[in-house]
Amino acid sequence: MNRQPHADSREIIVAEAIRQVVHELRLVDVADYIAFIRLEHFACLADLVESAAELYFLPGAVRLGHGGEAHVDWGGAPRIVLDLELRPSGATVYFQLSLTEQEASVVVNYVSFTFPSDDPEENTARLRDAIEGARIRRSETIG
Numbered sequence: 001m002n003r004q005p006h007a008d009s010r011e012i013i014v015a016e017a018i019r020q021v022v023h024e025l026r027l028v029d030v031a032d033y034i035a036f037i038r039l040e041h042f043a044c045l046a047d048l049v050e051s052a053a054e055l056y057f058l059p060g061a062v063r064l065g066h067g068g069e070a071h072v073d074w075g076g077a078p079r080i081v082l083d084l085e086l087r088p089s090g091a092t093v094y095f096q097l098s099l100t101e102q103e104a105s106v107v108v109n110y111v112s113f114t115f116p117s118d119d120p121e122e123n124t125a126r127l128r129d130a131i132e133g134a135r136i137r138r139s140e141t142i143g
Contacts (some may be wrong), residue, residue, distance in 0.1 A: 005013070006120045006121070006124050007108050008121075009124055010093070010108050010111055010124055010127060011095075011106050011107065011108045012123075013124070013127060013128050013131065014086060014093055014095055014097070014106050014108055014131075015061045015105075015106040017131045017135075018053075018062065018084075018085070018086070018097070018106070019027070020055075020100070021049075021052045021053045021056055021057070021062060022054045022093055022097065022104045024051070024052035024053075025048065025052045025082075025097075025099065026099065026104075028048055030078050030080065031072060032048075032078045033045070033068070033099075034070040034072055034078065034080070036048075036068075037049050037067070037068045037069065037070040037080070038070060040067075041135065042064065042067050042068075045064050045067070045068055045082065046063065046064040049062060049064045049082065049084065050062075050064075050065060055136065056135060056136055057134050057135060057136060058134050058135075059135060060087060061086065061087055061088055061134040062085070062087075063084070063085050063087065064082065064083065064084060064085075065083035065084055065085045065094060066083045067083055068080065068081055068082040068083060069081040077084065077100055077101045078100070078101075079098060079099070079100045080099045080100075081096050081097070081098050081099075082096065082097045082099070083096055084096070086131065086134075087120060087134075088127075088130035088131045088133055088134035089130055089133060089134065090113060090115065090126065090130045090139055091111060091112065091113050091114065091126065091127050091130045091131075092111070092112045093108060093110075093111050093127070094108070094109045094110045094111075094112075095107060095108045096109065111123070111127060113127075
């Protein structure tokens with residue numbers, strides 16, 4: 001697959017945006033991910049993703065895409081790959097989240113804009129703003 005121009009900068013934006021969601025997803029036991037993926041219980045995975053995102057993003061902004069993969073063998077640590085979609089207003093990001101024991105990483109496969117600009121850097125800025133707009137803001141206490 002050919003990567004879109006500016007994919008690296010967009011991966012950084014997406015990775016930073018979902019950092020807290022990833023923390024929530026890591027609370028789920030790896031054996032559960034393996035079972036859901038191997039048994040093709042993708043609705044269970046979708047519920048996990050939705051639950052992890054609900055404290056940080058508006059409903060429907062982060063969701064499971066086409067499923068996931070469990071890379072498990074006798075000689076190494078498991079790696080879980082989830083196909084995810086980030087859907088802020090005006091853009092859709094199709095990406096994969098890889099989770100291992102020690103790290104998480106994001107690979108952006110494609111970004112679609114409702115009204116794209118001819119300037120990729122402007123599109124990247126729009127993406128950043130759209131993601132910020134999809135976040136749930138906690139009200140500050142007045143003291």
